[in-house]
Amino acid sequence: MLQADQVLQERYQLKQKLGQNAGRQTWLAEDLQVVPPEPVIIKLLTFGGDMQWDDLKLFEREAQVLKQLNHPRIPKYRDSFSIDDRTLWFGLVQSYIPGDSLKDLLTQGKKFTETEVRKIAVSVLQILIHLHKLNPPVLHRDIKPSNLIWGEDQNIYLVDFGAVQDRAAAEGATFTVVGTYGYAPMEQFGGRTVPASDLYALGATLVHLLTGVAPADLPQSDLTIEFRDRINASSRLVSWIEELIEPSLKRRFSQAQQAFDALKSGHLSQTGSRKISPPTHTRVKLRKSREQLLIELPPTQHSSLEKLGLWLKIAVVGLIGAVSLLSFCMAIAYGLAFSGGGLGFSLVVVLAWAGLGFHFLQTTFGYERIAIDEQDFLIQKLLFNRCIRQRKGVNSEIKDVFQSLQIEASGTFDTTYSRSKEIITIQTQDQRYSFGLGLSAVECVWIAQEIKSWLRL
Known part of the structure; x- marks a missing residue:
């Protein structure tokens, strides 16, 4: 029975048990052969009981892969050993990364901002680009909040390579089924993992960070996690995450570099951009034909x-x-x-x-009407069917149509507060035309999508 302050291999003094499950233990320890003693992480696997041969193979594979990896944001391999103290234990020693896992931060009630989520996404993609370009590619297969550490140096680290696959997946080959429900894609539970599988797990992790709800607890539609109505983030980031968590491999980013480039540029791949259905109970009226797209938006709803x-x-x-x-x-x-x-x-x-x-x-009582024909677009504000304000533009100058946020300051005579509201923006070469103030995020994304589709942008 392992206990705190016990010394293993006459070198590693156990300090604090960090986790335990079915024949596995993770300890924070000190390497006594280093002056001054350095903190390390020791993962221990006991042979017997609930431990299966597949567990031992995965444990040995993790040690072999970590020996070969050299990345500043992956824990470094330090040692491995076995001990026979009436029960056979296998040990794996790694460098210690001071910080908190994203799971711990979520448990503490942290609300992740869009800026923080983007930083996490970029950091993990940089690690995956390195792993997936190795020969053979290294697939992590278990990316989730508990395996991402927000270090004290403000960097993001990827840990726990216990489910790693270090060989190319041949067509029709099957491997040990690993992964965490809610974060692992369907093809992984089918025994076949590809680089895009790690991207799905990253996307599901980002959904958890933005919503505060585990992906397995969110509603699904056609095996796709539904989360748009639970967050307040830019349309481009949301659409990018949706392409990460596409159930179909054909519609998902295939490579980490591809996903990284799309995040930086804001342009999705041609296979992504999942079509948004009209929101239920919407008061928006939309009529389209070959000659015209006509949208009527209801009066703004105020709190x-x-x-x-x-x-x-x-x-x-x-x-x-x-x-x-x-x-x-x-x-x-x-x-x-x-x-x-x-x-x-x-x-x-x-x-x-x-x-x-x-x-x-x-x-x-005022409402908005957006009329788009083959040449121009017209945005009108109407009150009792009379136009009180309008703006007009040329379709050929439109660069993008997207959901965005507008900050409003309001309040009573002695109290001022600000809040962000969803709007739809038509971006031309040198101007922005915004409308739809007060609509929900889903309605804004749907309308923007319909306009882009009609204009064939």
Whole structure:
């Protein structure tokens, strides 16, 4: 029975058990032969009981692969040994990486930002590019939050190569089935793993970081993880992740370098871009023909706090205006002197009140119409079927159509707060045309997709 402070091989002093399951133990230890003693990680496998021959083969394979790897963000192989203390133990010693696993950070309640998720994605892809370009390719086969360490040096490390495959997968060949449900793709459970399998696991991991929910606990549609409606991230990042987690290998990124280039450039491969179905219960009206695409967007929906703030402003400004006008009228009626400045102030207040009222009407009852024909596009704001504002552009100048975010500052008289809202943006050579404020993220992505599809972008 292994215990803390026990010394193995007259060299490694066990300090803290980090994990244990079915014949496996992971310990934080110190290498006493180094001055001063250095922390190391020791993975131990016991022969017998629940341990199977496949477990031993995987353990030996991990040791052999780690010996050959030399990457700054992969733990380095240091030693391996076996001990016979009435039970046969096999040990694997690796360098220790101070930091926290992404799983631990999730458990602690950390909310990962889009910037952090992009950094993690780039870091893991850089490691996978190195692994997959080796001859033969090295496939990790178990990428998940618990196997990614956010180091104290702010770098991301890939650990636990216990499921690694270090040989090319021949057509029809079968291997030991490994992986974690929710993160491993279907082909991996079928016994065949390819570089794109690691990309799927990375995508599922990023979904977990963005939603805070394990992929296995998220709803699925045609074996595809549904997560768009649970996050607030840019459309391009979401679409990129969706291509990572495509169930079909034909529609998924095939190589880490390909996925890395797409993330950096923002351009997906031709096989990706899964089509988004019209959201259920949407109030958006969309009609299309060969000659025209017509979209009508409902009035913006405001939160209760926003409505309260607007009503308070209207009420207070209206009250001030009414008192000013009443004072002016009484002064005239009783022949009292009333300065021109006082009259000007009253008129300014009345105009401000009228402006607030008009703003309330257009945000409550106004709607948008987007009309696109073969040559031009027209974005109109309508109130009671009358156009109050419009912008026009030329289709040939459109570079992209995408979902984006707009930061709004609002609040009451003594409280100001900001929030981001979804919008749809048409990007031309030198201008941006935005609309759809207040729609859901899924509606924005769907509409952007429909416009791009109709324009054949």
